[in-house]
Amino acid sequence: MGRRHAALVGELGGELSALLAASRAVMAASAARFHPDLQPAAYQLAAALARHGPSKAGRLAELLGMDKSAVSRLAKSLSEHRLVKAMADPDDGRGTVYRLTDAGDRRLQAADAVKAEMFLARLAHWDDAELAQLVALLGKLNRA
Numbered sequence: 001m002g003r004r005h006a007a008l009v010g011e012l013g014g015e016l017s018a019l020l021a022a023s024r025a026v027m028a029a030s031a032a033r034f035h036p037d038l039q040p041a042a043y044q045l046a047a048a049l050a051r052h053g054p055s056k057a058g059r060l061a062e063l064l065g066m067d068k069s070a071v072s073r074l075a076k077s078l079s080e081h082r083l084v085k086a087m088a089d090p091d092d093g094r095g096t097v098y099r100l101t102d103a104g105d106r107r108l109q110a111a112d113a114v115k116a117e118m119f120l121a122r123l124a125h126w127d128d129a130e131l132a133q134l135v136a137l138l139g140k141l142n143r144a
Contacts, residue, residue, distance in 0.1 A: 022122075026114075026115050026118045026119070027040060027043070027044075027115075028040055029114050029115075029118065030043060030111040030112065030114045030115045031043035031044075031111065033107075033110055033111040033113075033114045034046065034107050034108060034110070034111035035081060035083065035107060037081075038077060038078070038081065039074065039077075041064075041066070041070070041074055042074050042077060042078055042083075043108075043111055044064055045060060045064065045071065045074050045075065045078065045084075046078060046083060046084065046100055046104055046107075046108050047108060047112075048060055048063050048064055049084065049098060049099060049100040049104075050100055050105065050108055053099070054087075054097045054098065054099035055097065055098060055099075056089065056095050056096065056097055056098070057071045057072045057075060057096065057098070060075070060098070075098045078098075078104065079098075082101055082103055082104075083100070083101055083103055083104030083107060084098050084099065084100060084101060084104055085098070085099050085100075085101050086098055087099065
């Protein structure tokens with residue numbers, strides 16, 4: 001690896017750090033819109049349920065990189081707010097499967113709209129070719 005390559009990788013690290021910080025701010029705003037009384041991680045759990053469908057706590061923990069007991073506590077809190085429904089696992093009846101309720105889905109859509117508005121505002125001056133290039137390059141980085 002040459003000096004130029006190493007310098008560019010260093011610059012990339014700085015830009016990714018800035019992007020991650022901005023992303024955390026967007027996620028915090030979206031989570032507050034989802035439900036101001038819940039932890040931001042509850043928004044992430046609801047989003048995972050929307051993406052992957054009804055799931056057990058273990059699967060959600062795996063998807064979110066969280067401890068299963070933390071996921072169970074978040075799911076219980078979401079359940080208390082009627083945003084998630086807990087039901088017996090149809091396969092074995094012993095486990096619990098969580099699914100997003102209609103109210104949870106509506107709140108998630110509102111929270112996702114906040115996220116979309118923030119991204120649209122940042123990218124409003126980009127043309128389609130620039131956006132396509134960014135998407136392709138981020139996809140390539142994420143698959144590396």
